[in-house]
Amino acid sequence: MIVDLRSDTVTKPTPAMRKAMAEAEVGDDVFGEDPTVNRLQERVAELLGQESALFVPTGTMSNEIAIKVWTKPGDAVLMDEECHILHYELAGPAVLAGVQMEQVPTHRGVMNVEEVRKRIRIEDDHCPGTALLCVENTHNRCGGTILPIENLKELSECARAHGLRLHMDGARLMNAAVAMRKPATTWTQYVDSVTICLSKGLGCPVGSVLAGSQEFIHQAHRVRKLFGGGMRQVGVLAAAGLVAIETMIDRMAEDHQRAQKLAVAIANMPQYGIDLEAVQTNILYVHTKPPALEVEQALKAHGVLTLGIDSHRLRMITHYEINDAGIEHAIAALSKVG
Numbered sequence: 001m002i003v004d005l006r007s008d009t010v011t012k013p014t015p016a017m018r019k020a021m022a023e024a025e026v027g028d029d030v031f032g033e034d035p036t037v038n039r040l041q042e043r044v045a046e047l048l049g050q051e052s053a054l055f056v057p058t059g060t061m062s063n064e065i066a067i068k069v070w071t072k073p074g075d076a077v078l079m080d081e082e083c084h085i086l087h088y089e090l091a092g093p094a095v096l097a098g099v100q101m102e103q104v105p106t107h108r109g110v111m112n113v114e115e116v117r118k119r120i121r122i123e124d125d126h127c128p129g130t131a132l133l134c135v136e137n138t139h140n141r142c143g144g145t146i147l148p149i150e151n152l153k154e155l156s157e158c159a160r161a162h163g164l165r166l167h168m169d170g171a172r173l174m175n176a177a178v179a180m181r182k183p184a185t186t187w188t189q190y191v192d193s194v195t196i197c198l199s200k201g202l203g204c205p206v207g208s209v210l211a212g213s214q215e216f217i218h219q220a221h222r223v224r225k226l227f228g229g230g231m232r233q234v235g236v237l238a239a240a241g242l243v244a245i246e247t248m249i250d251r252m253a254e255d256h257q258r259a260q261k262l263a264v265a266i267a268n269m270p271q272y273g274i275d276l277e278a279v280q281t282n283i284l285y286v287h288t289k290p291p292a293l294e295v296e297q298a299l300k301a302h303g304v305l306t307l308g309i310d311s312h313r314l315r316m317i318t319h320y321e322i323n324d325a326g327i328e329h330a331i332a333a334l335s336k337v338g
């Protein structure tokens, strides 16, 4: 038995997705003529309470497009010190948008509004002007933590008061919505742009959707082309996205329950450390005494795949291909090693 907990991106498309992909009605999306893409974009705009949306190949491109649209070269962008944009996008904002990334401390994915406020800079003959604030929800490197709505509201008021735009990297926003039993608009009402990933817990083979105002999406469409992301009969991929939106959101509650079960079992194993309060959705970080890569290898020998993230930190993520038996198997393997 192989239990692959490395990421929620390892899933294969569901049979319903394969069928929808095979049967998708398509057209040339560069001409805006792919009806399936158009339907997905409308559906996601509605889900996120935004005027308009754009289908994008990856979450990374989605974030980079948003940053490029909201800034000019030489601007400063504020983001938390653990965010995906800073750690995993190859310094894209510096390379693609020519902006300076500035870090704000974070605790479980939450930035203190005062820490943000004191870093906002007014453009003058010496300083770059701060143009954009980025938030991440749920927060990947902080453990799949949910952005508190009150905090987001404060951040958005602060951003607005200082003329900054607010972008949400919502790669796993739907996990937050499911966990809190609230619509995604609970968060997105406070942002200028938001992206969700279809290829994480929602199980699609490819795809993210970027959403915002009509004018923002008009600009984003141009930048997507600039970044080489203009696609043709891409309804074959958008079709899987529509299946995901209709059938894969609510079921993520099961992923969260299984992550909890695994986390509680690990908390009872003396050889590991885990912050149970940070386990709010489908991601777990486990602190190991030996180097994480050694534990990763030992677990692999038992058929349990995990990801060594830092020197002594392992990541595990539940998803729709992990069932109860998989969790039991992982618990048994974890208790034998470490």
Ligand SMILES: *Cc1c(COP(=O)(O)O)cnc(C)c1O
Pocket: 057, 058, 059, 060, 061, 063, 084, 085, 136, 138, 139, 140, 169, 171, 172, 197, 199, 200, 208
């Ligand atoms: C996965 C992820 C992305 C986008 O990743 P891609 O691999 O480019 O789709 C962006 N932000 C967060 C928080 C993520 O977890």
